[in-house]
Every structure is written in structure tokens, then in C-alpha cells.
Amino acid sequence: MQNVSRVFKRTLLSVVLSATTLPPVFAANLTRDNGSPVGDNQNSETAGPEGPVLLQDSHLVEKLQRFDRERIPERVVHARGTGAFGDFVPSADLSDLTTAQVFSPGSKTPVFVRFSTVMGYRGSPEQARDPRGFAIKFYTGQGNWDMVGINWPIFFIRDAIKFPDFVHANKPGAVTGVQDPNLAFDFFAHTPEATNMLTHLYSDDGMPDSYRHMDGFGVHAFKFVNAKGEVHYVKFHWVSDQGKKDLRPGEIAASIGSDWNLMTNDLYGAIRKQDFPKWDLYIQVLKPSDLNKFSYDGLDDTKEWLGVPERKIGTMTLNRVPDNYFESTEESAFAPSRLVPGIEPSEDRMLQGRLFAYADTQMYRLGANYNSLPINRPLIDVHSNNQDGRMNASGRTGDVNYEPSGISELSQDPKYKYVQTPLSGTTQQIAIHKKQNFRQAGQYFESLTEQGKGDLVTALSGDLSHVTNEDNKYTMLSYFNKADPDLGARLIRALNADGSKVKTLSAKLSDE
Numbered sequence: 001m002q003n004v005s006r007v008f009k010r011t012l013l014s015v016v017l018s019a020t021t022l023p024p025v026f027a028a029n030l031t032r033d034n035g036s037p038v039g040d041n042q043n044s045e046t047a048g049p050e051g052p053v054l055l056q057d058s059h060l061v062e063k064l065q066r067f068d069r070e071r072i073p074e075r076v077v078h079a080r081g082t083g084a085f086g087d088f089v090p091s092a093d094l095s096d097l098t099t100a101q102v103f104s105p106g107s108k109t110p111v112f113v114r115f116s117t118v119m120g121y122r123g124s125p126e127q128a129r130d131p132r133g134f135a136i137k138f139y140t141g142q143g144n145w146d147m148v149g150i151n152w153p154i155f156f157i158r159d160a161i162k163f164p165d166f167v168h169a170n171k172p173g174a175v176t177g178v179q180d181p182n183l184a185f186d187f188f189a190h191t192p193e194a195t196n197m198l199t200h201l202y203s204d205d206g207m208p209d210s211y212r213h214m215d216g217f218g219v220h221a222f223k224f225v226n227a228k229g230e231v232h233y234v235k236f237h238w239v240s241d242q243g244k245k246d247l248r249p250g251e252i253a254a255s256i257g258s259d260w261n262l263m264t265n266d267l268y269g270a271i272r273k274q275d276f277p278k279w280d281l282y283i284q285v286l287k288p289s290d291l292n293k294f295s296y297d298g299l300d301d302t303k304e305w306l307g308v309p310e311r312k313i314g315t316m317t318l319n320r321v322p323d324n325y326f327e328s329t330e331e332s333a334f335a336p337s338r339l340v341p342g343i344e345p346s347e348d349r350m351l352q353g354r355l356f357a358y359a360d361t362q363m364y365r366l367g368a369n370y371n372s373l374p375i376n377r378p379l380i381d382v383h384s385n386n387q388d389g390r391m392n393a394s395g396r397t398g399d400v401n402y403e404p405s406g407i408s409e410l411s412q413d414p415k416y417k418y419v420q421t422p423l424s425g426t427t428q429q430i431a432i433h434k435k436q437n438f439r440q441a442g443q444y445f446e447s448l449t450e451q452g453k454g455d456l457v458t459a460l461s462g463d464l465s466h467v468t469n470e471d472n473k474y475t476m477l478s479y480f481n482k483a484d485p486d487l488g489a490r491l492i493r494a495l496n497a498d499g500s501k502v503k504t505l506s507a508k509l510s511d512e
């Protein structure tokens with residue numbers, strides 16, 4: 001067969017599947033990068049005992065050059081993370097819903113998972129009050145499927161056009177390099193749809209005590225497409241078999257003080273002890289005609305699908321710690337656009353932006369050929385006509401690097417075409433109609449225990465007390481009061497705020 005770009009399947013298999021770590025080979029000679037043996041790795045070559053170091057010491061020069069280039073840009077968000085290998089085993093036949101083979105009964109799919117915080121730098125403490133990234137790469141027989149989610153079912157904003165502003169306001173500040181609640185709440189005071197997510201963020205759920213003790217969610221709706229081309233909208237939920245455990249506000253400082261790499265050490269410690277963590281995967285399923293039946297927009301990622309039953313469809317087990325942090329965790333690239341036949345994106349406006357942003361940042365962060373890196377390569381051969389670029393080692397052969405062709409055997413198959421979606425209206429720049437910015441935040445608050453409500457108020461009032469701009473502080477209070485008057489009253493008390501002012505502002509807000 002001509003025109004086949006072969007991915008290094010054998011190398012990938014050894015990286016992804018090998019369960020053992022080889023002992024270090026001490027007998028081998030230290031070499032330079034060209035393989036030639038090193039004679040002295042401790043003393044540079046100098047011009048006599050007092051003279052300068054010689055440029056001709058190419059071992060020294062190469063060593064320093066490679067060292068100078070060790071860092072790549074950290075992820076623009078989710079820079080602090082930790083990864084582990086494992087597998088996914090489906091437990092239900094989903095052929096009525098999707099053609100995705102990852103759900104074929106009897107199959108076992110290798111996975112790589114990366115957990116992360118969002119706003120901190122690469123070496124920042126893992127116990128931040130932050131959502132936790134929960135990203136899974138499934139190495140399926142139909143190519144790689146990435147589910148790039150977090151530990152809650154919702155997000156702060158509902159349109160990708162706001163994401164860079166959201167991140168700028170919440171990342172360490174442009175002047176001080178330090179996170180500043182004044183800037184964050186300046187943004188949130190103008191972003192009422194974030195109220196639901198903020199209520200989660202400041203609850204105890206905002207501080208899981210470890211990655212093993214938290215759930216994961218795909219957040220957005222996706223489309224399942226079956227062999228007949230029928231579409232169902234689905235949401236994904238990973239339920240921790242270890243149960244959920246959180247840190248309470250009074251426990252956070254001691255936890256950071258004891259070990260700020262605690263989440264990684266906990267995960268790797270458990271896996272090394274063969275206490276393999278597991279998560280069961282559940283889905284919610286809706287017919288397209290049912291999406292509009294909510295009092296809110298069914299494709300708004302600031303909302304959960306309340307009242308839609310979940311069904312279990314499989315289990316993921318993490319059972320291997322990577323041997324090389326950089327080549328696995330740092331070089332891994334997850335993207336919501338990395339989908340397989342039978343799973344397609346929904347029209348959720350945030351998801352649509354994400355479909356572009358991840359591969360784009362990864363071409364910058366890792367280079368155009370990041371998909372050929374061992375951690376990102378599919379287990380199956382790749383036959384695309386994408387070629388060349390910096391650091392390309394895909395090993396493609398053959399001179400037919402185009403399609404259609406009468407001399408290449410590569411072809412397309414119409415059964416993998418994207419599903420057709422009915423459209424209406426004109427192009428537009430208009431917010432969604434059923435915004436309902438506050439109700440689910442109130443329902444979430446009401447679902448908490450008395451202790452949970454108290455902890456939420458302690459944590460939230462702690463950060464709001466740093467907000468010096470009174471307009472922003474009162475606007476935030478009005479949002480929480482609109483969500484739930486009891487939450488509002490508790491925050492007013494904790495901050496010694498003017499309750500009638502909060503109520504007046506709150507009364508002006510719409511929750512439609």
C-alpha cells in the first residue's frame with residue numbers, strides 16, 4: 001500500500017501498555033546525544049590550569065544547550081497536573097445510542113488521565129480553591145477520544161468569547177503576578193451566569209481532599225449517533241468508587257503546609273500500593289426534542305440537567321504511574337474536538353469554542369506534530385495526508401500525499417460523515433433566551449447540609465471581604481441573595497453588609 005503514514009505503533013504500545021519498569025542499566029557508558037561515549041562529565045576542558053574553558057568542549061556545550069531548552073510553555077490554564085494510565089471497561093450495550101466501539105461489550109480500552117487545577121502555575125500547590133480538571137484520553141480502536149471535563153457538572157460562563165477575559169481576571173494579576181479577588185469579582189459582578197459555579201467553588205466540594213475522592217463530569221452535552229444516524233444528547237458523569245471527601249475551610253492551610261503536592265502523592269501512593277482507584281461512568285440521555293423542555297437552555301453549560309436519570313455504562317481503573325513526567329503528563333494533549341465515530345459535539349456555545357482552542361494551543365505549546373508524540377499517538381495506524389512540519393517523525397512513505405487519487409488505496413467512507421443537524425434563523429450575535437442565572441445556585445445551596453452551608457459562607461465571605469470596590473461587592477451579594485435569600489442573609493451577616501441595599505439590588509434581577 002502506498003501513501004501510508006505509519007505512526008510508531010510499537011513504541012506507543014510499549015509506552016502505553018507496558019506495566020513494568022525496567023531497572024536502571026548501570027553498566028552502560030554515559031553518552032552524548034549522538035551516542036558517543038563521555039570521558040569526563042565532571043570537569044570542563046580548559047586552556048591549562050588557569051585558562052578559560054574551551055568552546056571545543058562540545059559535550060559541555062551540548063549539555064548546556066539542551067538544559068537551556070528543557071522548559072516548554074506551560075498550559076495557559078490547567079498548568080498544574082498529574083497523570084496516570086489505566087483502562088476503561090464498558091458495562092452496557094449502547095449500540096442503540098452510538099456506534100462508538102469504546103462501548104462495545106467485552107472490550108477494554110487503555111486510557112491516560114490527567115487531573116489538574118486551573119489557575120495556578122505549573123509548580124503551584126495542589127490544594128487550590130479551583131475546579132479540578134478531569135481529562136481522559138481513550139486509546140480506542142477507532143482512534144483517540146478525549147473527554148476533557150472537570151469535577152463539577154457546570155462551568156462559570158456559557159460563551160467561549162468570554163473565556164480569555166474569565167482567565168485573565170482569575171489568573172495571577174498582570175501587575176503583581178498574584179491572584180486578586182478584587183479582579184476576579186470585578187469580572188464575576190458582570191457575569192451573573194457564574195453564580196451557580198461560584199456557589200460550587202466556595203462549597204466544600206471546591207476543595208476535594210484528593211483526586212481519588214472526587215467525581216468527574218463532561219459538563220457539556222455531546223451527541224451520540226447510532227448506526228441509523230439517530231441522535232441523542234448525552235452528558236457524562238464519573239462517580240468515584242472511593243467516595244467523595246473534601247477539605248473544610250479550617251483544614252486547608254494545614255494541608256498545604258503538610259504537603260502541597262498532596263494530590264499527586266496520594267494518587268501515586270495508592271496506585272503504587274495497588275490500591276487502584278476506580279470511577280464508574282454514568283450518562284444522562286435526552287432525545288433532541290426533549291432539550292427544550294427545561295425552564296433553562298438545555299445546552300447552557302452553566303446548568304445541570306436536573307431530573308434526568310443517570311445510567312451506568314462502564315468503569316475506569318487507574319493502575320499505572322507514568323515513568324516519565326514530561327513525556328506523559330506534560331506532553332499529553334487533550335482536546336474536546338478529538339472525537340470518534342458515534343460521538344459528536346453538541347451546539348453548546350462553550351464547547352464549540354473549545355473545539356478550536358485546544359488543538360490550536362497544543363500546536364503552539366508542543367508543535368504541529370504533537371499528535372505523533374508517544375502519549376498522544378493513537379494505537380491504530382494513522383493515514384492522513386497531513387505531513388512535514390517541525391520535529392516530524394511520523395515515518396509516512398509513498399509519493400501520493402493527496403486525495404482523490406487513482407493510484408492510492410486510501411479512501412473515505414461515507415458512513416463516517418458527520419450527522420446532519422437541522423438549522424433555523426439568521427446569523428446573529430444574541431445571548432441565549434432562557435438564562436435563568438440564579439435558580440440552580442439556590443437549589444445547590446439548599447441541597448447542602450447545615451455544616452456545608454456554613455463552610456460555603458465562611459469560604460465565600462472570606463474572599464468577598466477582600467473586595468474593595470463596594471459596587472462589585474454588593475452586586476455579588478445581590479446575586480447570591482437572588483439565588484437563595486438564606487445564603488444572602490448569611491453572607492450579609494458575615495460581611496456586616498447593608499441588607500436592605502442587597503435586597504433592593506436583588507429585586508431588580510431577573511431569573512428568567
Ligand code: HEM
Pocket residue numbers: 074075076077078081114115116132133134135148149150155159160161163217218219220301332333334350351353354357358361362365
Ligand atoms: C471556551 C472555553 C474554554 C477554552 C477556550 C479552554 C481552553 C483551554 C486551553 C487552551 C487549555 C490548555 C490545553 C493544553 O495546553 O493542552 C485548557 C485545558 C483544559 N481545559 Fe479548558 N477551556 C475552556 C473551557 C473549559 C471547560 C468548560 C472545561 C470543563 C468542562 C475545561 C477543562 C479543561 C481541562 C480539564 C484542561 C486540562 C487538560 C489537560 O489535563 O491537559 N475547559 N483549556
